[in-house]
Structure formats: C-alpha cells, structure tokens
Amino acid sequence: MASAAAPLVSLEGVTRRFVTRSGTDVTALQEVSLAIERDQFVTVVGPSGCGKTTLLKLVGGIMPPTLGTVRLNGEVLARPSRKVGMVFQRPVLLPWRSVFENVLFPLEMLGWRTAPRKDEARRLIELVGLGGFENALPSELSGGMQQRVSICRALIYEPELLLMDEPFGALDAMTREDLSFELLRIWNEKRKTVMFVTHSITEAVLLADRVIVMTARPGRVVMDVPITLPRPRTPDTEFTAEFKDFAKTIKSAVYAEARGC
Amino acid sequence: MASAAAPLVSLEGVTRRFVTRSGTDVTALQEVSLAIERDQFVTVVGPSGCGKTTLLKLVGGIMPPTLGTVRLNGEVLARPSRKVGMVFQRPVLLPWRSVFENVLFPLEMLGWRTAPRKDEARRLIELVGLGGFENALPSELSGGMQQRVSICRALIYEPELLLMDEPFGALDAMTREDLSFELLRIWNEKRKTVMFVTHSITEAVLLADRVIVMTARPGRVVMDVPITLPRPRTPDTEFTAEFKDFAKTIKSAVYAEARGC
Amino acid sequence: MAAVDTTLRRTLIEYGQTTLAVVVLLVGWEVLCNVLSVPKWLLPAPSQIAADTWEIRAVLPMHFGATLAAVVGGFVLAIVTGIPIAVLVVYSPFLRRVIFPFLLTLQSVPKVALAPLLLLWIGYGLHSNMIVAATVAFFPIVINTATGLESVDKELLELTRSLDASTARVFWCVRLPWALPYIFSSLKVAITLAVIGAVVAEFVGSDKGLGYLILTSSGAMKTSVMFGVLLLLSLLGIASFYAVAWAERRLCPWYLPTNTDPPAI
Amino acid sequence: MAAVDTTLRRTLIEYGQTTLAVVVLLVGWEVLCNVLSVPKWLLPAPSQIAADTWEIRAVLPMHFGATLAAVVGGFVLAIVTGIPIAVLVVYSPFLRRVIFPFLLTLQSVPKVALAPLLLLWIGYGLHSNMIVAATVAFFPIVINTATGLESVDKELLELTRSLDASTARVFWCVRLPWALPYIFSSLKVAITLAVIGAVVAEFVGSDKGLGYLILTSSGAMKTSVMFGVLLLLSLLGIASFYAVAWAERRLCPWYLPTNTDPPAI
Amino acid sequence: QEAVSFALDWVVNGTHAGYYIARDKGFYREAGLDVTISRGFGSGDTIKRVASRSAQIGLADTGAIIASRANDDIPVRIVAMIYDRATLGLIYLAESGIKAPKDIEGRAIGRSASGATVNMFPGFLKANGMDRSKIREVVVDGATLAPLLMSGNVDAVLEQSINIGKFRRAAAQQGKTALAMSYADFGLETYGNALIVNPVTLGEKPEMVQRFVAATLKGTAYAFDHPDEAIAAIRKSNPEVDAAAAMDELVTLKEMDTNAELRSNGLGTIAIPRLEKTRDIVTEALSLKRKVSVEDMYAPGFLPKTPVMPGAK
C-alpha cells in the first residue's frame, strides 16, 4: 500500500469514542476523513472539546481509532513513528530534569547520542527566550516558560511531521508572533509537514497552507480552506485584504458551528 | 489603617524573589507599587515569565512578598481573605471529583452549605458550555473544558475580588468571547473587582477599566492605561477607532518592553 | 452482550492462569517428593499434607477463626493508629522529631522478642494478639500515609489556602484523598504483616489460632500438618490481600489504570 | 552568614528536641522504676540496663557487626530482588497473576516458622541470615514500586510512546524516577524490616549477632542485658532508617518539600 | 470451689497428663479446687507469671528457678518436684557410633541458642573432661533439631530426653535408631521441672497449695497407671496434641519418676542434698552472681502427709 504518491497522513472514516467511568460513551471524533500532503502546514481550529487533541493523538499513533484507519506514508499506522514529533497541550515535562535535560530527553528516548545536539539545544532554548534558565527545574518556571521548553523538545530531533497542540496558548502576543515566524522559517528551511492546533484564527490563517475547521462534539471536519496567501508571510500579511477575507470566512464557520451546537 | 477610603488592593514597593534549587536568585517582581480601586476591572499584560502569576498570588495572599507590603482594604494581608477568588493558570482540579463536585469544592472549603448553591452550580456549568458533563471526571475532559470548570469554581462563591490568571487561555475564540461578555455582565451586575491576566491585547482592552503593562523579568509596571471606552462593551467595540488606538498603544508598549529584554 | 462475554472470558482466563500456576506447582512438588523420596519430615508431599491436615479438620475452623479475628482486629487497629500518627507527623515537625525515634524503636525491635514482655504486661487473649498484629502492621501505614499527605500538588494547596480553608477541611477533602494511592499501597503490605503479627502472637502467647497449631504440630514433629497450616495461613494472607485490593478498586477507581487487567495489584 | 547561622541553629534545635525527648523518656523510666520499685525482672531501670550491658562490652562489637552485616546485605538483596519483581509484575499481567499468589504465600507465612526450614535447605551463616532478612523486607518494596511505576502521568507515557521509545529506556528515564517517592517510602519500611529479619534469622540459627545475644540473655534470665541488646537493636534501626532518609534527600530532592524542616520523614 | 490458675512450662504435651487426668477424674474438685490449666511460654515466662501472680501455681525448670532467684531475686518457691531428674541431655543416632560422652569430640552437634540443655552443656563437658573446642556446634531453632539430626548434618543434638519418642519414630522411618544420653547419668545429677508458688500466696493460702499438690500427685500417679485414659483426658480439651507423641512423653516421665528413691519417699519429694548439688551445678554453669540458699528456693511442708507412691503396680 505504501507508495511515494500517497499523502503523508491520511485518515479514512476515523471515529474515536471514549467510555467514561460513569459508563456513558463520548464520541470525540466522528467519521473524519482527511489527507495531508507532504510539506503542508495545516492548522486546525474548532470549539473547545471538539476533538482536536484527539485528532492529533490519533495521527501521532499514541491512541488507536475506534473505527477507520490512520495511514502514514500510505501505511496503516500500527505504532508511533519516529518521524513524528508532538507538542502536547500541557507541557508534560519531567519534573526532576532541568530545562536543558528536558530538551534533550527525546534524543535519549530515540537512542541517539546527545552530545552532538547539545549546542542545538542551547540555541533552541535561547531562541524561545529561556537563555539563563538551562539549569532551572520545571517547577521553577512560569506556565509560558514551561510551554516553551516543550516546544524546544519537539524541535530538537527534527521530526518530519510536527503535531503541535496549541503550542503558543500560554504565550504573550509578542513571543507568540516571534515563535510563529520562527516556526515558519524552520518549516520552510527544513521542509517539514506541520499539523498545528490553535484557537487564534489570525494565527491559523497566517501560518497555514490550509485551515481545517472542526465542529463541536462529535467532532467532524466542516470546512477545509486552502490559504493561498503568498509566502513568505510577514507580520504585515495580517493587514492585507485577502488575509481578512480568509479570517472572516473561517471565523464565521467557527462561530456558526459553535453557536449551532 | 483600614478605612473605607483606602483602595481595595494596594501594593507598596513589593519585591518577590525566588531561590532556585541550584541556588540562584530569580527576582520575579521588583518594587511594584499599585492601587486597585473597588469595582475596577483591571487587566494585566506582559511577556511570559514577567511575574503576572506571582503578582496575582501575592494579592491572593497565598505567597508572601520578599519586600514591601500588600494591603487589602487598607489592612496588611496576613492571610488569604475569603473575599478573594482565584482562577489559576492551570486548572488544578481534584482528580477524584466530578465536574459538579469540583465546582462546589470552594463552598465546602469555606464551610458553607452546598445545597442552596447546587442550582447555581448547574447554571454555571451550563453557561460555560459543559452541560451534560456534570458527572465527568477531570481526566475525561479536554484542556479547555477543564479550564472552564475552574472558572465556574471561582464564580460559585461570588467573591468580591476575582483574580483570574489567563482564564480563557485554552479556549477557542468564540467561547472566549462569550465568556468574556458573560464575565463583564457578572462584574457589572454583582459589582465586583477583577484582576485579569491575559495575553490577548484585544481582550485586555475590551474588558478593562485599566490595563497594566508589565516588563520582562524582573517584573515592573511600565504602563498603566485607563481605558475610557464607554460601557457596556459589545463585540463591536473592538472595531471602533478608539479601541484600536488603545490596542496600539499597549501593543507597542508590550513589544518595546519585550524586545528590550 | 459481546462486551459482557469478553469480560467474562477475560476474567476466566485470568483466574485460570493463576489456578494453573498453583496446580503446576503442587503437581511438581508432589512428583519431586516421590521421585527423590524426600523424607516426610523434611518436605512432605502435598498429598501427605492434605491427608494429615484433613485429620484435624474438626478443630481447624476454630483455630482459623481465632487467627482471622486477630488479623482483622490488628489490621483495623493498625489503620486507626497508623493514619493519625502519620497525620501528626506531617502536621507537626516538632512531633515528628519527638515521635519518630520511638516509632522506630518499636518497629526495629523484633516482635518475637517483645511479645512475651508485652503479653506479661497486657495479659493473654485475643486483644493482645490484635495488639501484637497491629504493632507489626502499622509502620508501613505511617510511612506511606505521611509520604502521600506530603505529595499533594502545591497549587492545589494554594487553592485551598486562597479560600482560607481550615486545616481539617483541607485534610479531609484534599490531602487524604490525594494520599489514597499511597495509603492503599501500604494497606496491602499491612494486611500481610497483620497475618504475620497475629501468628507471632499466637506463637508466644495463645492456646488457639493457626500459630498455636504450627507450634504444636512442629513440636510433635508433624511436619505435614505444620505445612498444611502454613498453607492455610497463606490462603488467609492471599484472600485478605485481595480483599484490600478489591476495596481499593471500589473506593478509588480514579487513579487506577482503566484498560489494563482488572485484578491488578 | 546569617543564613548559615540560622540553619545551624535550626538543626541544633531539631536534634535538641529529639535528644530531649529521648532523655526525658529515659529519666522518666528510671524514676518510675525506682518510685514504684518495679521488680528488675519485669522492667529493669535504664541505669541497671546500662550497667549490666556494660559488662558484656567486649563481645558487643562482634555481635553488632554480625547483625549489621546481615541487615545491610538483606536490605540490598531485598532491593535487587524486590524492584525487578515489581517491574515484572507491572509489565506483564500474566506474570502478575502467576507470581502474586506465591509472593503472598511467602509474605504471609511467618518467617519465624519458615526460617528453620529455610536454614535447613540453604545452610547456616551470614548468607542465610541475609536471605531471611531480605524475605522479610522485600514485600513492601514490591508493592510500592509497582504502585509507583503504574502512577506515571498518562500524557508523559504518551510522549514516550510518540517517540516509539524502547520499554527499557522508558523504564529507566521515566517510570523509575517517577516511582522514586514510592520506592523510598518503601525503603524506609524495608530497612526496619531488614533489622527484624536479621534478628529473627539469628534467633533460629546463628551463634552470633544481637538476636543470638537476646536469646541467650533471656535464656539465662538476664532481663536487663536483654533490654540492653534490644535498645542497641533499636539504635541500629533508627540509624539505618535515617541513612535511607538521607540518601533520599541526596538523590531526589525534587519531590521533597523545600521550605519545611530538613529531617523530614 | 476455690479458683486456681495453673501455668504449664510449655505447650501441652504428654508430661502434663497428670494435671489433665486430675481435673478430668475430679481429683481437684474433690480437693475443693476449680483449676484452670493454661499453656506455658517457657520456664522463664512461667516463673514471671507466678512471680507477678498472674498465675498462682506454675511448672518450671529447677535450673531456671535457681537462676531467676540468684540473678533477679524473682519471688517464687519450689513446693514439689515433678521431674526427679532433669531430662537435659543429648539425642543421637545409634548408627553414629557414639557410645560415651567422649565420642562427641571431633564431631558436629546441633543445639539451640539458649535453654537449660544448652546452659548446662559446659558443665557436662567439664564433668567428663572434654574439650569444647573439639566440637563443632551448629546453632538452630529448637524445632529444627530433629530434621538436622536426621539429615545427617550433625551427629548429635542437645535435646531433652523426654522428647526421645519423636526422634525414635523419625529415625525409624529411615531405618535408624535414636538414643538419648542424659547429663544426669554423667556427673550432672540435677532436678528437673518443679511446681512453684509465689511466697505471698504461700503465706495467704497454704491450705490451697497443699490440696493442689496432693491432688496433682494423685493425678500423676493415676496417669502412670492408666496412660491411655490420661492421654485421652488431655486430648479432650487439647485435640491438637498428638496421641503417640504424648504417650512417649508420658512413658518417659514415668520411667524417670519410678525409681527406688521415690518408691520409698513418694512422688514430689525433694532431697535437700540433691537440691544443693543442683544449685551448685547451676550456679557454676551459668556463672550466677550468688549461691542461693535452700530456704531461698524451697518451701518445705506442702507435700501430702501420706506420700503418694508412683504407680500402684
């Protein structure tokens, strides 16, 4: 089934249900079919609790679908792939490791030597504005600082596919903007594929080749908008008329969906 | 010292330092002096890690200042006051309690009877869009849903002073907007004082009587802008020229501060 | 329906595996004893044990009941003393410094040596067996409960502090439930220690109970009966351990893994 | 400088309180014995104990050393068997079902009853005392380690899964450090149990060690010497407990409360 | 009926047949006594129970009594002797070739860490001119002595000869023969278990003690004559007692107590010179602090006026 022509990620009729302790069923995702091409930057927006995190975890292979199949490179995903990197919604850092050691953590998990990447780790920490905190423990950082550590952690091993779950959620507008463009630079330079969940419609449009809008529970894809804005994007892109059109379309879709539920 | 004329909250030359495990000192807040009048809606913005959370915890009385004094109603804060409610940056829910029980939790801690407030709890849960999830455990909720539970929890006992640390950080644009106006309504109706940390400059201006801009570490107040926009505010307020002026001023202050550090 | 079927099948398989393991061991033991013709007084074969133990079946229930009562009583006593001590130790650094050396003394002195003195002071009978069982069992409860009470999420405590909640309320609603995984972990250890404690007490000061039976049968060199009683004792241990595990599953499902095997530790 | 001074003063106060408590108890005991003229054979006074124990000072170091060796050896043995067993039990539901009944059997059978047989099979000497000490001490380690290994944050495990990390790496870098508060909690229990286990082994089959001394002195009706040895034993228990607590403080400061008293449990 | 609590030396066994038959046949009742028999936890513990009056009368080893009088001045007095000779000694297999004490040199023996048999061992060696350094000792729990001997790890064990029955049967299973060697036959002629009472009780209720001793001796004699009936009486209240083992123990006791001396003086009698000798042996073996005087350990005058003869036959 694997072929070079296959999309990098494809979901076919994927449904995911959860059984709660109280015994009721929650359908987080319902019959989602989706294909993501190599090198695409896809952003996902949708109301809180609509299944965005679930979607990312399914693609990351850390949670199996209840129905349907998830393919990576055309092959059914049986186990997580090392080519996929994930930024979780919560920082999930190891409390006993310093910032620096937390950033190097994935390398150890992959069984790679850490020495050659130490400079890169330091560079990333500097990049996200945590220079000087290399030796701090997670409990000594603010919420936004922890989140930045988890971003560095996903970037250190340069996965081909980056799954990012609201990575900039706890960051201030400026850091957020800086890191967004930094991410775009990395994506462009290293030719990666990115799936990016965000609640900011501006951010969604600004970064993406394609915005996926999801409905409230049970999560489905209601809109899939290719963003044809020219690249490279800059902070000024936001003020163009086309941008505003895209943003408006998506906003109305999100609002319609949410109000409808 | 207590007097009716005294501001509700006042900080006088407050400095807060942390000693890390590795032995270094981090100054989170440096010589912050600030007075907040009764019934004011104050928003706080500033770069990640600048001490916003620390500021709120100092006002909440759950952390003592290293230097300076914090006064509530003119009296030096020796212990937390029951008139203050806090929404933490993380949801901090009790994992063994259902959504409903988590919302009622503060009442139990205060030693109040829960029965008379049960309907109110249900109403609040409905209000934040969690109807149907009353019996779910926190681990069965998405990040944004957990955050909404923690908002209900702060509202249930109607504290006079609400300290909210990025309460809408993990919410989608629409839910966020809805809840913002809901909060304004409650504030207006019940005459409360609110200190609200956010990373969204739009949100900061839209909600506030006054926006406080903080510098990067060590946190200081660099700008204190009274927002003279007329009340009640609506979603359309955002599109007025005055609003844009305010937003611009604050944005430039935040950006200047951040870039400078 | 299918779900129920699967659950049932899974349960059967699980218990089947356990049973199979026990049966394999027993058969292997029997065969080994016969093949090597191990003398009966060194290691009797299971068949021998069963036959000889069967002969005293009339008195077994009485002895078993006595031990069971001491185990349950001692276990309960260990809980109602151990948890409050842990609370004192956690809330008062002063008490911690004062109490700990004594707790440690009580704990490191072997109960076999202490029990005769204890019995001389408090007398003989079920109550003293319970007390000895409790002394043996309570230390893990103190340590684990204290560790658990201290492991509470810092921000959760800050939340309660922001509400200016009383220490008692925070204890009951936050600290204690938070410590439950630690507490139950120690209760599983404590229940088996209570079994040991009860038997030790019966060794040194009782005229009934499984411990007394072990003593008399070993004294009369009835090794097979002694083994039979030891096996009965381990049955008691296993059953009470699983009873605690079951209680944990009922009382605090929230922290236990969901999708794994039900009869987890 | 001021900080150092304060720390020093605080430490002095803390140890002062502990010492004071012990002294108060000893003095109270002495006075009580004299005032009520409690017969020496029922409860000897501390002065009596000290005097009579002093007489055998020549042989004490040798016996103390023997017990210490058995305690340390047994403790180490309990760790190197207990933790791997916990790992097996956590990673393999099948092994859990098969191993647990046997573990529980081993645990619920009193070692005092089992030790004679064990010694008969494995021979007498330091090694067998260590093994008995380890059998007594290892169960809490198994239970707590298993609970700890299973309590790992679910999303942290998802993170490692997303990296397709090997089970071994996840174990060493995530699960084991995560379980450390549980493990150390059990080690504090285990070290005191190792003391008990070593003494029990010396009771049933040894010609040196503090356990042997207790038996001979009680056999020769020297109650005060027996008490002296029991006190020595509890000193050993206290010292080894605090050694473990100290190791915890050195090895994993991250989960221990910072601003509270240093000599926490 | 006067209530009397009586503490044995150890768990119930065949040597206790006399008390159970006395209770069962109503000898105690006839004497106006309602006797509660409770198991013991070793002689030392029984002595303390009697001393603290949690038991009124007890059964304990004479050596232990002397030691507790000398060391700690524990208040107890002997009123009647039950074991005319201490049963302390060795048990060995005939196949080992041991014939005399000297044969033990150069061999391994098993013993427990403490107890009367162990305490007296040095005295036994000395009396027979033996060298302890030539003997390899294996220290084990009392319960392990038999398996240790049978498994051939040692050639002899220090064990009371009263327990020979069990050893004999275990040895027979392997086609071997177990034999006993008593210290008493080789220079250490000491007394064994005795009935003890607290001197305060003696002062308050001398009558009761007298009646108890008389009824007890009567029961003992009856048990010697009717061993089956006596064992049945034990098993009535203590079904866990093994009949065969108990019979062995009772028979051994009977053999010990039916010697010429007791046949003429009656059961329970104490010869002062022998008591003194016992005291001397014990004092030396345990290196006691002082030599206890006879009146310090023995309260005469509580034996029945008409001696009870051991066995009618």
Ligand SMILES: Nc1ncnc2c1ncn2[C@@H]1O[C@H](COP(=O)(O)OP(=O)(O)OP(=O)(O)O)[C@@H](O)[C@H]1O
């Ligand atoms: N372990 C679970 N057990 C039960 N229900 C769950 C579980 N995990 C998620 N859910 C449910 O699945 C739905 C989708 O959750 P998900 O975390 O994917 O939402 P989300 O889109 O990421 O929301 P947010 O924007 O708030 O993070 C939610 O309604 C949630 O209640």
Ligand SMILES: Nc1ncnc2c1ncn2[C@@H]1O[C@H](COP(=O)(O)OP(=O)(O)OP(=O)(O)O)[C@@H](O)[C@H]1O
């Ligand atoms: N317990 C602690 N130990 C050491 N340093 C701390 C501790 N808590 C906070 N800090 C430091 O104090 C500074 C301010 O932290 P704070 O949480 O107040 O930031 P913040 O403004 O809320 O940031 P964010 O927007 O990321 O939440 C940070 O640099 C952080 O490293």
Ligand SMILES: [Mg+2]
């Ligand atoms: Mg999510």
Ligand SMILES: [Mg+2]
């Ligand atoms: Mg913050």
